[in-house]
Amino acid sequence: MSNVVMQTRIRLARNLRKYPFPCRLSQAGKNEVVETIVSAIKNSNSPLANDFDVLYVKDLTEAQRISLVEAHLASPEFISDSAGRAIVLSKDREMSIMINEEDHIRLQILKKGFDLDGAYDVADKLDTLLDENLDFAYDEKLGYLTQCPTNLGTGMRASVMLHLPALQRSKAVSRIAGNLQKLGLTIRGTYGEGSEPQGAMYQLSNQVTLGISEQAAIDNLKNITAQLINQEENAQKRMADSIETQDRIARSLGILKSARLISRDEAMDLLSNVRFGINTGLIEDVEIQVIDKLISDIQPATMIVNKKENLTPSQRDQLRAEHIREVLR
């Protein structure tokens, strides 16, 4: 089983027919939409019905808001405004629904590893159950109607988070990105928008939502992902033979195990190297899941929320180094 794909997400955009889209909806209207959707979830037959939290953005601290973005549960757009916005989360955080982001409903299923079919299956069922209690804006010709025409049709964005250290190092990602566009897909950095995203983590997702069925879009994405996995693994194998790579990976683990202060940026780079090392068998005594958990735990706002107190950047660097040492001991 390949470790190149770190997580899979399916997101569906839906709107209630009765209300204008969020950009033209009054504050009172937004609150009504929140209440309508929350009560529809409670009354649905879905696994979410008895087991969810509702967080109103206005009640959250800055750190709590940002931590939702760090955990890939909310978008930066969602937390940019608190009025009339809420997020519904299952206890395990696999299912989430942003209410009144760009659309009334942004339903998301997040799964570890590479599981597009599994994630879509859950999303599809949840969507169908919600549809029983909510009248969705749907048109025979245009499909699900969304505030932005880029999401029309299926309203589905399927994405995989890829760890591509070898393709990044060999500068292949930008070449690949150009070709992906022709296939209706897009790739961008998960952390940071630059050409060399932090930790070599990328988000690959479908771009076209109209005129292509959910299954066809998922199959297309699956196909391309499989090809990328293949290319990445071949490139990793080639690189792992060089003493320079072996040195870099061993040093990275060494620093993580002994540093007393570490910034997020440095930690991300080093964890990425270690992940590469585990994948190629150069590091044998660390589990890849441990690294993946660390990657999410060391994000700044997530640290503040977990610690339940405000931390200055240098306190964070110290705590981060301690935490990593502890976990990797």
Place this chain on the structure above:
Amino acid sequence: MKCQKCGKNNADTHIKRVVNGQFEEHHLCSECAAEMGYTNVFDSFSHSFADDFNSLFGSFFENALPARTQATRCETCGASYNDITRTGMMGCADCYKVFADQIMPTIRRIHGNTTHCGKNSPASKAQPAEKAPAQNTKSELDVLKEKLDSAIKNQEFEQAAELRDKIREMEGE
């Protein structure tokens, strides 16, 4: 229909607008439309001619523009086409009907397509359940046919052959 401006290319952009209280309608090719400031009316969400016109003179002419009422605003949410191009956002579900003519070219540019194929909202219960799959197949077939046309136009013959086989297979079902 040929472009009303150059008379050469096919008109693929339908423009309706109000200038100085006059309602105008144009059928243009994309190049002539671009020359008139309707380049990226929607896809880059940049300022269109209509926008500039509005921001410069909008308030000044407001009272002199009786035509800009029902015809140019969505009755449900009050959005005008200018609101939509300015923000890149539709105001409500009905805007897709009210501004259908204006936004279809944009939708086609974004998706290369204007017909949904995929999940039907189960709540569009008006439609009998057993009819749904048949409709699905039909729209998928239409999509393939459209793709075949464009592949032939672009002389992508290998792809065209593949599409043709797929279409035959589906029609044979």
